[in-house]
Amino acid sequence: MNETNVASKEPVQTTEDKFSWIYLVNLVFYFIPLVLNEMPAWKIGLSLLVLIPFIYCYFWAYRSPKDKAIYPILSMIAIGSLITPINPGSLSLFTFASFFIGFYYPLKRALLGFLALIVLLVLLNLVIGFNYYYFVGYGSMLIASIGLIGIARRKQVENLSSERRSQAEISQLATMLERERIARDLHDIMGHNLSSISLKAELAEKLLERNELAQAQVQLKELNEIARGSLSQIRQTVSGYKHKGxxxxxxxxxxxxxxxxxxxxxxxxxxxxxxxxxxxxxxxxxxxxxxxxxxxxxxxxxxxxxxxxxxxxxxxxxxxxxxxxxxxxxxxxxxxxxxxxxxxxxxxxxxxxxxxxxxxxxxxxxx
Known part of the structure:
Protein backbone atom coordinates (compact mmCIF):
# COMPACT_ATOMS: atom_id res chain seq x y z
CA MET A 1 0.00 0.00 0.00
CA ASN A 2 1.30 3.45 -0.84
CA GLU A 3 2.36 5.09 2.42
CA THR A 4 0.56 8.32 1.54
CA ASN A 5 -2.87 6.80 0.99
CA VAL A 6 -3.94 6.99 4.59
CA ALA A 7 -2.68 10.49 5.10
CA SER A 8 -4.54 11.65 2.02
CA LYS A 9 -7.80 10.24 3.30
CA GLU A 10 -7.36 11.17 6.95
CA PRO A 11 -6.00 14.71 7.43
CA VAL A 12 -4.65 15.68 10.80
CA GLN A 13 -8.06 17.02 11.77
CA THR A 14 -9.57 13.54 11.98
CA THR A 15 -7.01 12.23 14.47
CA GLU A 16 -6.20 14.93 17.00
CA ASP A 17 -7.99 18.12 16.04
CA LYS A 18 -8.54 18.88 19.72
CA PHE A 19 -4.76 19.35 20.16
CA SER A 20 -4.36 21.81 17.31
CA TRP A 21 -4.36 24.86 19.56
CA ILE A 22 -1.89 23.26 21.96
CA TYR A 23 0.71 22.77 19.23
CA LEU A 24 0.76 26.53 18.65
CA VAL A 25 2.76 26.81 21.89
CA ASN A 26 5.82 26.31 19.64
CA LEU A 27 5.30 29.91 18.52
CA VAL A 28 6.98 30.94 21.79
CA PHE A 29 10.30 30.80 19.91
CA TYR A 30 8.92 33.35 17.46
CA PHE A 31 8.68 35.90 20.28
CA ILE A 32 12.20 35.41 21.71
CA PRO A 33 13.93 37.93 19.36
CA LEU A 34 11.16 40.44 20.07
CA VAL A 35 11.93 40.20 23.78
CA LEU A 36 15.74 39.96 23.72
CA ASN A 37 16.44 42.52 20.98
CA GLU A 38 15.55 46.18 21.06
CA MET A 39 13.18 46.65 18.13
CA PRO A 40 11.14 49.64 17.06
CA ALA A 41 7.43 49.43 17.73
CA TRP A 42 6.56 49.08 14.05
CA LYS A 43 8.67 45.91 13.75
CA ILE A 44 7.04 44.42 16.82
CA GLY A 45 3.60 45.35 15.55
CA LEU A 46 4.28 43.90 12.10
CA SER A 47 5.67 40.70 13.64
CA LEU A 48 2.49 40.26 15.66
CA LEU A 49 0.26 41.15 12.72
CA VAL A 50 1.87 38.46 10.56
CA LEU A 51 0.69 35.81 13.01
CA ILE A 52 -2.93 36.31 11.91
CA PRO A 53 -2.49 34.99 8.34
CA PHE A 54 0.03 32.41 9.56
CA ILE A 55 -2.38 30.89 12.09
CA TYR A 56 -5.05 30.84 9.38
CA CYS A 57 -2.66 28.91 7.10
CA TYR A 58 -1.76 26.60 9.98
CA PHE A 59 -5.36 25.50 10.47
CA TRP A 60 -5.81 25.39 6.71
CA ALA A 61 -2.95 22.89 6.52
CA TYR A 62 -4.23 21.06 9.59
CA ARG A 63 -7.55 20.34 7.86
CA SER A 64 -6.40 19.89 4.28
CA PRO A 65 -6.44 16.61 2.35
CA LYS A 66 -3.04 15.52 1.09
CA ASP A 67 -3.56 16.63 -2.52
CA LYS A 68 -4.29 20.22 -1.42
CA ALA A 69 -1.87 20.55 1.51
CA ILE A 70 0.81 22.13 -0.70
CA TYR A 71 -1.07 25.44 -0.79
CA PRO A 72 -1.15 26.21 2.96
CA ILE A 73 2.41 24.82 3.34
CA LEU A 74 3.75 27.17 0.65
CA SER A 75 1.78 30.03 2.21
CA MET A 76 3.41 29.41 5.61
CA ILE A 77 6.85 29.30 3.96
CA ALA A 78 6.13 32.57 2.13
CA ILE A 79 4.99 34.29 5.35
CA GLY A 80 8.12 33.05 7.16
CA SER A 81 10.38 34.28 4.38
CA LEU A 82 8.79 37.74 4.27
CA ILE A 83 8.99 38.32 8.03
CA THR A 84 12.55 36.97 8.42
CA PRO A 85 14.29 40.32 7.69
CA ILE A 86 12.30 41.84 10.56
CA ASN A 87 12.19 38.94 13.00
CA PRO A 88 14.61 35.96 12.77
CA GLY A 89 12.25 34.14 15.12
CA SER A 90 10.56 33.17 11.85
CA LEU A 91 12.46 29.90 12.25
CA SER A 92 9.50 28.81 14.34
CA LEU A 93 7.20 29.33 11.35
CA PHE A 94 9.39 27.18 9.10
CA THR A 95 9.21 24.30 11.59
CA PHE A 96 5.43 24.18 11.26
CA ALA A 97 5.83 23.88 7.49
CA SER A 98 8.41 21.09 7.94
CA PHE A 99 6.01 19.16 10.17
CA PHE A 100 3.24 19.22 7.54
CA ILE A 101 5.74 18.28 4.80
CA GLY A 102 6.74 15.24 6.86
CA PHE A 103 3.14 14.37 7.62
CA TYR A 104 1.63 14.65 4.16
CA TYR A 105 4.34 13.35 1.85
CA PRO A 106 6.28 10.07 1.38
CA LEU A 107 9.78 9.82 2.80
CA LYS A 108 11.79 10.77 -0.31
CA ARG A 109 9.64 13.79 -1.12
CA ALA A 110 9.63 14.85 2.52
CA LEU A 111 13.43 14.72 2.72
CA LEU A 112 13.67 16.80 -0.45
CA GLY A 113 11.22 19.24 1.12
CA PHE A 114 13.37 19.52 4.26
CA LEU A 115 16.46 20.08 2.12
CA ALA A 116 14.67 22.80 0.14
CA LEU A 117 13.74 24.55 3.39
CA ILE A 118 17.34 24.44 4.61
CA VAL A 119 18.55 25.87 1.29
CA LEU A 120 15.97 28.62 1.67
CA LEU A 121 17.39 29.44 5.12
CA VAL A 122 20.90 29.66 3.63
CA LEU A 123 19.68 32.01 0.89
CA LEU A 124 17.81 34.19 3.37
CA ASN A 125 20.89 34.36 5.58
CA LEU A 126 23.03 35.44 2.60
CA VAL A 127 20.53 37.99 1.27
CA ILE A 128 19.68 39.56 4.62
CA GLY A 129 23.28 39.43 5.81
CA PHE A 130 22.89 38.13 9.34
CA ASN A 131 26.19 38.39 11.22
CA TYR A 132 25.55 35.11 12.98
CA TYR A 133 24.98 31.61 11.69
CA TYR A 134 22.65 30.19 14.27
CA PHE A 135 19.81 31.08 11.89
CA VAL A 136 20.99 28.42 9.42
CA GLY A 137 22.53 25.91 11.84
CA TYR A 138 19.85 25.99 14.52
CA GLY A 139 17.11 26.32 11.90
CA SER A 140 18.36 23.28 9.98
CA MET A 141 18.29 21.13 13.12
CA LEU A 142 14.76 22.30 13.96
CA ILE A 143 13.47 21.67 10.44
CA ALA A 144 14.96 18.16 10.38
CA SER A 145 13.77 17.16 13.86
CA ILE A 146 10.24 18.59 13.57
CA GLY A 147 9.94 17.15 10.07
CA LEU A 148 10.84 13.69 11.39
CA ILE A 149 8.12 14.11 14.01
CA GLY A 150 5.70 14.78 11.16
CA ILE A 151 6.83 11.57 9.43
CA ALA A 152 6.38 9.59 12.65
CA ARG A 153 2.93 11.07 13.12
CA ARG A 154 1.97 10.08 9.57
CA LYS A 155 3.07 6.51 10.25
CA GLN A 156 0.97 6.46 13.39
CA VAL A 157 -2.10 7.71 11.52
CA GLU A 158 -1.53 5.10 8.80
CA ASN A 159 -1.39 2.33 11.41
CA LEU A 160 -4.56 3.57 13.11
CA SER A 161 -6.35 3.78 9.77
CA SER A 162 -5.18 0.27 8.85
CA GLU A 163 -6.48 -1.08 12.17
CA ARG A 164 -9.83 0.63 11.62
CA ARG A 165 -10.12 -0.83 8.14
CA SER A 166 -9.28 -4.28 9.48
CA GLN A 167 -11.93 -3.94 12.18
CA ALA A 168 -14.46 -2.76 9.60
CA GLU A 169 -13.63 -5.72 7.35
CA ILE A 170 -13.95 -8.15 10.25
CA SER A 171 -17.26 -6.57 11.23
CA GLN A 172 -18.51 -6.77 7.64
CA LEU A 173 -17.44 -10.41 7.40
CA ALA A 174 -19.16 -11.19 10.71
CA THR A 175 -22.34 -9.52 9.42
CA MET A 176 -22.24 -11.57 6.23
CA LEU A 177 -21.72 -14.79 8.19
CA GLU A 178 -24.59 -13.87 10.52
CA ARG A 179 -26.88 -13.22 7.56
CA GLU A 180 -25.91 -16.57 6.05
CA ARG A 181 -26.59 -18.28 9.37
CA ILE A 182 -30.01 -16.64 9.67
CA ALA A 183 -30.87 -17.60 6.09
CA ARG A 184 -29.70 -21.17 6.70
CA ASP A 185 -31.66 -21.43 9.96
CA LEU A 186 -34.83 -20.10 8.38
CA HIS A 187 -34.41 -22.44 5.44
CA ASP A 188 -33.89 -25.40 7.76
CA ILE A 189 -36.87 -24.43 9.89
CA MET A 190 -39.32 -23.40 7.21
CA GLY A 191 -38.27 -25.36 4.11
CA HIS A 192 -39.63 -28.73 5.18
CA ASN A 193 -42.54 -27.26 7.14
CA LEU A 194 -43.77 -25.10 4.26
CA SER A 195 -43.58 -28.09 1.94
CA SER A 196 -45.65 -30.10 4.42
CA ILE A 197 -48.18 -27.27 4.77
CA SER A 198 -48.49 -27.03 0.99
CA LEU A 199 -49.03 -30.78 0.62
CA LYS A 200 -51.52 -30.94 3.51
CA ALA A 201 -53.51 -28.01 2.12
CA GLU A 202 -53.56 -29.56 -1.35
CA LEU A 203 -54.66 -32.92 0.01
CA ALA A 204 -57.36 -31.33 2.18
CA GLU A 205 -58.67 -29.45 -0.87
CA LYS A 206 -58.97 -32.69 -2.88
CA LEU A 207 -60.67 -34.48 0.02
CA LEU A 208 -63.19 -31.66 0.32
CA GLU A 209 -63.90 -31.91 -3.42
CA ARG A 210 -64.68 -35.61 -2.93
CA ASN A 211 -66.77 -34.70 0.13
CA GLU A 212 -64.54 -36.80 2.43
CA LEU A 213 -64.99 -34.37 5.30
CA ALA A 214 -63.57 -36.53 8.10
CA GLN A 215 -60.28 -37.16 6.33
CA ALA A 216 -60.10 -33.52 5.22
CA GLN A 217 -60.58 -32.45 8.84
CA VAL A 218 -57.67 -34.67 9.89
CA GLN A 219 -55.42 -33.07 7.27
CA LEU A 220 -56.47 -29.55 8.30
CA LYS A 221 -55.78 -30.38 11.95
CA GLU A 222 -52.30 -31.63 11.08
CA LEU A 223 -51.77 -28.55 8.92
CA ASN A 224 -52.68 -26.34 11.90
CA GLU A 225 -50.23 -28.21 14.15
CA ILE A 226 -47.41 -27.80 11.62
CA ALA A 227 -48.14 -24.08 11.30
CA ARG A 228 -48.16 -23.61 15.09
CA GLY A 229 -44.94 -25.59 15.43
CA SER A 230 -43.28 -23.48 12.75
CA LEU A 231 -44.36 -20.27 14.50
CA SER A 232 -42.94 -21.52 17.79
CA GLN A 233 -39.63 -22.45 16.14
CA ILE A 234 -39.35 -19.03 14.50
CA ARG A 235 -40.03 -17.29 17.82
CA GLN A 236 -37.34 -19.36 19.55
CA THR A 237 -34.86 -18.65 16.77
CA VAL A 238 -35.53 -14.89 16.82
CA SER A 239 -35.25 -14.89 20.61
CA GLY A 240 -31.88 -16.58 20.27
CA TYR A 241 -30.73 -13.88 17.87
CA LYS A 242 -31.79 -11.12 20.25
CA HIS A 243 -30.15 -12.69 23.29
CA LYS A 244 -26.40 -12.81 22.63
CA GLY A 245 -25.40 -13.80 26.15
Missing amino acids: LTSSVMLLCQTLRDKGLSVSLEGDIPQLTPQVETQIILSLTELCNNIIHHSQADICTISFIESETEICINVTDNGKTDTIEEGNGLSGIKERLTEFQGRLDYSLNQECRFSITLPKQGNLDQ
Whole structure:
Protein backbone atom coordinates (compact mmCIF):
# COMPACT_ATOMS: atom_id res chain seq x y z
CA MET A 1 0.00 0.00 0.00
CA ASN A 2 1.30 3.45 -0.84
CA GLU A 3 2.36 5.09 2.42
CA THR A 4 0.56 8.32 1.54
CA ASN A 5 -2.87 6.80 0.99
CA VAL A 6 -3.94 6.99 4.59
CA ALA A 7 -2.68 10.49 5.10
CA SER A 8 -4.54 11.65 2.02
CA LYS A 9 -7.80 10.24 3.30
CA GLU A 10 -7.36 11.17 6.95
CA PRO A 11 -6.00 14.71 7.43
CA VAL A 12 -4.65 15.68 10.80
CA GLN A 13 -8.06 17.02 11.77
CA THR A 14 -9.57 13.54 11.98
CA THR A 15 -7.01 12.23 14.47
CA GLU A 16 -6.20 14.93 17.00
CA ASP A 17 -7.99 18.12 16.04
CA LYS A 18 -8.54 18.88 19.72
CA PHE A 19 -4.76 19.35 20.16
CA SER A 20 -4.36 21.81 17.31
CA TRP A 21 -4.36 24.86 19.56
CA ILE A 22 -1.89 23.26 21.96
CA TYR A 23 0.71 22.77 19.23
CA LEU A 24 0.76 26.53 18.65
CA VAL A 25 2.76 26.81 21.89
CA ASN A 26 5.82 26.31 19.64
CA LEU A 27 5.30 29.91 18.52
CA VAL A 28 6.98 30.94 21.79
CA PHE A 29 10.30 30.80 19.91
CA TYR A 30 8.92 33.35 17.46
CA PHE A 31 8.68 35.90 20.28
CA ILE A 32 12.20 35.41 21.71
CA PRO A 33 13.93 37.93 19.36
CA LEU A 34 11.16 40.44 20.07
CA VAL A 35 11.93 40.20 23.78
CA LEU A 36 15.74 39.96 23.72
CA ASN A 37 16.44 42.52 20.98
CA GLU A 38 15.55 46.18 21.06
CA MET A 39 13.18 46.65 18.13
CA PRO A 40 11.14 49.64 17.06
CA ALA A 41 7.43 49.43 17.73
CA TRP A 42 6.56 49.08 14.05
CA LYS A 43 8.67 45.91 13.75
CA ILE A 44 7.04 44.42 16.82
CA GLY A 45 3.60 45.35 15.55
CA LEU A 46 4.28 43.90 12.10
CA SER A 47 5.67 40.70 13.64
CA LEU A 48 2.49 40.26 15.66
CA LEU A 49 0.26 41.15 12.72
CA VAL A 50 1.87 38.46 10.56
CA LEU A 51 0.69 35.81 13.01
CA ILE A 52 -2.93 36.31 11.91
CA PRO A 53 -2.49 34.99 8.34
CA PHE A 54 0.03 32.41 9.56
CA ILE A 55 -2.38 30.89 12.09
CA TYR A 56 -5.05 30.84 9.38
CA CYS A 57 -2.66 28.91 7.10
CA TYR A 58 -1.76 26.60 9.98
CA PHE A 59 -5.36 25.50 10.47
CA TRP A 60 -5.81 25.39 6.71
CA ALA A 61 -2.95 22.89 6.52
CA TYR A 62 -4.23 21.06 9.59
CA ARG A 63 -7.55 20.34 7.86
CA SER A 64 -6.40 19.89 4.28
CA PRO A 65 -6.44 16.61 2.35
CA LYS A 66 -3.04 15.52 1.09
CA ASP A 67 -3.56 16.63 -2.52
CA LYS A 68 -4.29 20.22 -1.42
CA ALA A 69 -1.87 20.55 1.51
CA ILE A 70 0.81 22.13 -0.70
CA TYR A 71 -1.07 25.44 -0.79
CA PRO A 72 -1.15 26.21 2.96
CA ILE A 73 2.41 24.82 3.34
CA LEU A 74 3.75 27.17 0.65
CA SER A 75 1.78 30.03 2.21
CA MET A 76 3.41 29.41 5.61
CA ILE A 77 6.85 29.30 3.96
CA ALA A 78 6.13 32.57 2.13
CA ILE A 79 4.99 34.29 5.35
CA GLY A 80 8.12 33.05 7.16
CA SER A 81 10.38 34.28 4.38
CA LEU A 82 8.79 37.74 4.27
CA ILE A 83 8.99 38.32 8.03
CA THR A 84 12.55 36.97 8.42
CA PRO A 85 14.29 40.32 7.69
CA ILE A 86 12.30 41.84 10.56
CA ASN A 87 12.19 38.94 13.00
CA PRO A 88 14.61 35.96 12.77
CA GLY A 89 12.25 34.14 15.12
CA SER A 90 10.56 33.17 11.85
CA LEU A 91 12.46 29.90 12.25
CA SER A 92 9.50 28.81 14.34
CA LEU A 93 7.20 29.33 11.35
CA PHE A 94 9.39 27.18 9.10
CA THR A 95 9.21 24.30 11.59
CA PHE A 96 5.43 24.18 11.26
CA ALA A 97 5.83 23.88 7.49
CA SER A 98 8.41 21.09 7.94
CA PHE A 99 6.01 19.16 10.17
CA PHE A 100 3.24 19.22 7.54
CA ILE A 101 5.74 18.28 4.80
CA GLY A 102 6.74 15.24 6.86
CA PHE A 103 3.14 14.37 7.62
CA TYR A 104 1.63 14.65 4.16
CA TYR A 105 4.34 13.35 1.85
CA PRO A 106 6.28 10.07 1.38
CA LEU A 107 9.78 9.82 2.80
CA LYS A 108 11.79 10.77 -0.31
CA ARG A 109 9.64 13.79 -1.12
CA ALA A 110 9.63 14.85 2.52
CA LEU A 111 13.43 14.72 2.72
CA LEU A 112 13.67 16.80 -0.45
CA GLY A 113 11.22 19.24 1.12
CA PHE A 114 13.37 19.52 4.26
CA LEU A 115 16.46 20.08 2.12
CA ALA A 116 14.67 22.80 0.14
CA LEU A 117 13.74 24.55 3.39
CA ILE A 118 17.34 24.44 4.61
CA VAL A 119 18.55 25.87 1.29
CA LEU A 120 15.97 28.62 1.67
CA LEU A 121 17.39 29.44 5.12
CA VAL A 122 20.90 29.66 3.63
CA LEU A 123 19.68 32.01 0.89
CA LEU A 124 17.81 34.19 3.37
CA ASN A 125 20.89 34.36 5.58
CA LEU A 126 23.03 35.44 2.60
CA VAL A 127 20.53 37.99 1.27
CA ILE A 128 19.68 39.56 4.62
CA GLY A 129 23.28 39.43 5.81
CA PHE A 130 22.89 38.13 9.34
CA ASN A 131 26.19 38.39 11.22
CA TYR A 132 25.55 35.11 12.98
CA TYR A 133 24.98 31.61 11.69
CA TYR A 134 22.65 30.19 14.27
CA PHE A 135 19.81 31.08 11.89
CA VAL A 136 20.99 28.42 9.42
CA GLY A 137 22.53 25.91 11.84
CA TYR A 138 19.85 25.99 14.52
CA GLY A 139 17.11 26.32 11.90
CA SER A 140 18.36 23.28 9.98
CA MET A 141 18.29 21.13 13.12
CA LEU A 142 14.76 22.30 13.96
CA ILE A 143 13.47 21.67 10.44
CA ALA A 144 14.96 18.16 10.38
CA SER A 145 13.77 17.16 13.86
CA ILE A 146 10.24 18.59 13.57
CA GLY A 147 9.94 17.15 10.07
CA LEU A 148 10.84 13.69 11.39
CA ILE A 149 8.12 14.11 14.01
CA GLY A 150 5.70 14.78 11.16
CA ILE A 151 6.83 11.57 9.43
CA ALA A 152 6.38 9.59 12.65
CA ARG A 153 2.93 11.07 13.12
CA ARG A 154 1.97 10.08 9.57
CA LYS A 155 3.07 6.51 10.25
CA GLN A 156 0.97 6.46 13.39
CA VAL A 157 -2.10 7.71 11.52
CA GLU A 158 -1.53 5.10 8.80
CA ASN A 159 -1.39 2.33 11.41
CA LEU A 160 -4.56 3.57 13.11
CA SER A 161 -6.35 3.78 9.77
CA SER A 162 -5.18 0.27 8.85
CA GLU A 163 -6.48 -1.08 12.17
CA ARG A 164 -9.83 0.63 11.62
CA ARG A 165 -10.12 -0.83 8.14
CA SER A 166 -9.28 -4.28 9.48
CA GLN A 167 -11.93 -3.94 12.18
CA ALA A 168 -14.46 -2.76 9.60
CA GLU A 169 -13.63 -5.72 7.35
CA ILE A 170 -13.95 -8.15 10.25
CA SER A 171 -17.26 -6.57 11.23
CA GLN A 172 -18.51 -6.77 7.64
CA LEU A 173 -17.44 -10.41 7.40
CA ALA A 174 -19.16 -11.19 10.71
CA THR A 175 -22.34 -9.52 9.42
CA MET A 176 -22.24 -11.57 6.23
CA LEU A 177 -21.72 -14.79 8.19
CA GLU A 178 -24.59 -13.87 10.52
CA ARG A 179 -26.88 -13.22 7.56
CA GLU A 180 -25.91 -16.57 6.05
CA ARG A 181 -26.59 -18.28 9.37
CA ILE A 182 -30.01 -16.64 9.67
CA ALA A 183 -30.87 -17.60 6.09
CA ARG A 184 -29.70 -21.17 6.70
CA ASP A 185 -31.66 -21.43 9.96
CA LEU A 186 -34.83 -20.10 8.38
CA HIS A 187 -34.41 -22.44 5.44
CA ASP A 188 -33.89 -25.40 7.76
CA ILE A 189 -36.87 -24.43 9.89
CA MET A 190 -39.32 -23.40 7.21
CA GLY A 191 -38.27 -25.36 4.11
CA HIS A 192 -39.63 -28.73 5.18
CA ASN A 193 -42.54 -27.26 7.14
CA LEU A 194 -43.77 -25.10 4.26
CA SER A 195 -43.58 -28.09 1.94
CA SER A 196 -45.65 -30.10 4.42
CA ILE A 197 -48.18 -27.27 4.77
CA SER A 198 -48.49 -27.03 0.99
CA LEU A 199 -49.03 -30.78 0.62
CA LYS A 200 -51.52 -30.94 3.51
CA ALA A 201 -53.51 -28.01 2.12
CA GLU A 202 -53.56 -29.56 -1.35
CA LEU A 203 -54.66 -32.92 0.01
CA ALA A 204 -57.36 -31.33 2.18
CA GLU A 205 -58.67 -29.45 -0.87
CA LYS A 206 -58.97 -32.69 -2.88
CA LEU A 207 -60.67 -34.48 0.02
CA LEU A 208 -63.19 -31.66 0.32
CA GLU A 209 -63.90 -31.91 -3.42
CA ARG A 210 -64.68 -35.61 -2.93
CA ASN A 211 -66.77 -34.70 0.13
CA GLU A 212 -64.54 -36.80 2.43
CA LEU A 213 -64.99 -34.37 5.30
CA ALA A 214 -63.57 -36.53 8.10
CA GLN A 215 -60.28 -37.16 6.33
CA ALA A 216 -60.10 -33.52 5.22
CA GLN A 217 -60.58 -32.45 8.84
CA VAL A 218 -57.67 -34.67 9.89
CA GLN A 219 -55.42 -33.07 7.27
CA LEU A 220 -56.47 -29.55 8.30
CA LYS A 221 -55.78 -30.38 11.95
CA GLU A 222 -52.30 -31.63 11.08
CA LEU A 223 -51.77 -28.55 8.92
CA ASN A 224 -52.68 -26.34 11.90
CA GLU A 225 -50.23 -28.21 14.15
CA ILE A 226 -47.41 -27.80 11.62
CA ALA A 227 -48.14 -24.08 11.30
CA ARG A 228 -48.16 -23.61 15.09
CA GLY A 229 -44.94 -25.59 15.43
CA SER A 230 -43.28 -23.48 12.75
CA LEU A 231 -44.36 -20.27 14.50
CA SER A 232 -42.94 -21.52 17.79
CA GLN A 233 -39.63 -22.45 16.14
CA ILE A 234 -39.35 -19.03 14.50
CA ARG A 235 -40.03 -17.29 17.82
CA GLN A 236 -37.34 -19.36 19.55
CA THR A 237 -34.86 -18.65 16.77
CA VAL A 238 -35.53 -14.89 16.82
CA SER A 239 -35.25 -14.89 20.61
CA GLY A 240 -31.88 -16.58 20.27
CA TYR A 241 -30.73 -13.88 17.87
CA LYS A 242 -31.79 -11.12 20.25
CA HIS A 243 -30.15 -12.69 23.29
CA LYS A 244 -26.40 -12.81 22.63
CA GLY A 245 -25.40 -13.80 26.15
CA LEU A 246 -23.69 -12.03 29.03
CA THR A 247 -20.14 -12.50 27.74
CA SER A 248 -20.86 -10.95 24.35
CA SER A 249 -22.82 -8.07 25.92
CA VAL A 250 -20.06 -7.30 28.44
CA MET A 251 -17.47 -7.22 25.65
CA LEU A 252 -19.70 -4.87 23.68
CA LEU A 253 -20.12 -2.58 26.71
CA CYS A 254 -16.34 -2.52 27.26
CA GLN A 255 -15.80 -1.53 23.62
CA THR A 256 -18.45 1.19 23.90
CA LEU A 257 -16.68 2.65 26.94
CA ARG A 258 -13.33 2.52 25.13
CA ASP A 259 -14.85 4.27 22.13
CA LYS A 260 -15.83 7.09 24.51
CA GLY A 261 -12.21 7.49 25.61
CA LEU A 262 -12.17 5.40 28.79
CA SER A 263 -9.50 2.89 29.76
CA VAL A 264 -11.43 -0.29 30.62
CA SER A 265 -10.30 -3.34 32.61
CA LEU A 266 -12.25 -6.58 32.82
CA GLU A 267 -11.45 -8.78 35.81
CA GLY A 268 -12.61 -12.24 36.87
CA ASP A 269 -14.54 -14.92 35.02
CA ILE A 270 -17.98 -14.11 33.63
CA PRO A 271 -20.41 -16.53 35.31
CA GLN A 272 -22.91 -18.82 33.62
CA LEU A 273 -26.46 -17.65 34.40
CA THR A 274 -29.94 -18.56 33.28
CA PRO A 275 -31.22 -16.59 30.26
CA GLN A 276 -33.73 -14.73 32.47
CA VAL A 277 -31.06 -13.62 34.96
CA GLU A 278 -28.58 -12.84 32.17
CA THR A 279 -31.09 -10.53 30.49
CA GLN A 280 -31.62 -8.53 33.69
CA ILE A 281 -27.87 -8.34 34.40
CA ILE A 282 -27.23 -7.13 30.84
CA LEU A 283 -29.87 -4.41 31.21
CA SER A 284 -28.44 -3.39 34.60
CA LEU A 285 -24.84 -3.23 33.37
CA THR A 286 -25.94 -1.27 30.31
CA GLU A 287 -27.63 1.30 32.56
CA LEU A 288 -24.54 1.61 34.79
CA CYS A 289 -22.20 2.03 31.81
CA ASN A 290 -24.48 4.67 30.29
CA ASN A 291 -24.37 6.55 33.60
CA ILE A 292 -20.56 6.49 33.49
CA ILE A 293 -20.54 7.84 29.93
CA HIS A 294 -23.08 10.61 30.53
CA HIS A 295 -22.52 11.66 34.15
CA SER A 296 -19.24 10.55 35.72
CA GLN A 297 -16.54 12.37 33.67
CA ALA A 298 -14.38 9.31 34.28
CA ASP A 299 -11.45 8.10 32.18
CA ILE A 300 -10.84 4.75 33.92
CA CYS A 301 -13.39 1.99 34.48
CA THR A 302 -13.15 -1.54 35.86
CA ILE A 303 -15.78 -4.28 35.56
CA SER A 304 -15.06 -7.22 37.83
CA PHE A 305 -16.80 -10.55 38.46
CA ILE A 306 -16.30 -12.24 41.84
CA GLU A 307 -17.85 -15.62 42.55
CA SER A 308 -18.02 -17.30 45.96
CA GLU A 309 -19.71 -20.48 47.10
CA THR A 310 -23.00 -18.73 47.78
CA GLU A 311 -23.18 -15.59 45.64
CA ILE A 312 -21.98 -13.71 42.59
CA CYS A 313 -20.81 -10.10 42.83
CA ILE A 314 -20.39 -7.80 39.84
CA ASN A 315 -18.54 -4.52 40.52
CA VAL A 316 -18.51 -1.53 38.19
CA THR A 317 -15.90 1.00 39.35
CA ASP A 318 -14.83 4.30 37.84
CA ASN A 319 -12.69 7.30 38.82
CA GLY A 320 -15.38 9.85 38.00
CA LYS A 321 -15.88 13.20 39.67
CA THR A 322 -19.29 12.41 41.13
CA ASP A 323 -19.91 14.00 44.54
CA THR A 324 -23.31 12.50 45.23
CA ILE A 325 -25.43 9.72 43.76
CA GLU A 326 -29.09 10.45 43.20
CA GLU A 327 -31.36 7.52 42.56
CA GLY A 328 -33.32 8.15 39.41
CA ASN A 329 -35.43 5.84 37.32
CA GLY A 330 -32.31 4.01 36.10
CA LEU A 331 -31.00 2.91 39.50
CA SER A 332 -34.51 2.25 40.79
CA GLY A 333 -35.16 0.07 37.75
CA ILE A 334 -31.98 -1.93 38.44
CA LYS A 335 -33.06 -2.56 42.02
CA GLU A 336 -36.49 -3.71 40.88
CA ARG A 337 -34.97 -6.10 38.34
CA LEU A 338 -32.60 -7.61 40.91
CA THR A 339 -35.28 -7.99 43.58
CA GLU A 340 -37.04 -10.57 41.41
CA PHE A 341 -33.95 -12.80 41.70
CA GLN A 342 -33.17 -11.96 45.34
CA GLY A 343 -30.33 -9.69 44.23
CA ARG A 344 -29.39 -6.21 45.37
CA LEU A 345 -27.57 -3.10 44.19
CA ASP A 346 -25.11 -1.29 46.46
CA TYR A 347 -22.99 1.76 45.73
CA SER A 348 -20.37 3.86 47.46
CA LEU A 349 -18.30 7.01 46.92
CA ASN A 350 -14.79 7.19 48.28
CA GLN A 351 -11.69 7.58 46.18
CA GLU A 352 -13.78 6.11 43.37
CA CYS A 353 -17.39 5.43 42.47
CA ARG A 354 -18.37 1.78 42.89
CA PHE A 355 -21.61 0.01 42.04
CA SER A 356 -22.00 -3.58 43.18
CA ILE A 357 -24.58 -6.07 41.93
CA THR A 358 -24.91 -9.08 44.22
CA LEU A 359 -26.85 -12.23 43.31
CA PRO A 360 -27.24 -15.55 45.10
CA LYS A 361 -26.03 -18.50 43.08
CA GLN A 362 -28.69 -20.23 41.06
CA GLY A 363 -28.78 -23.25 43.37
CA ASN A 364 -29.32 -20.96 46.37
CA LEU A 365 -32.36 -19.15 45.00
CA ASP A 366 -35.60 -19.86 46.82
CA GLN A 367 -37.82 -22.12 44.82
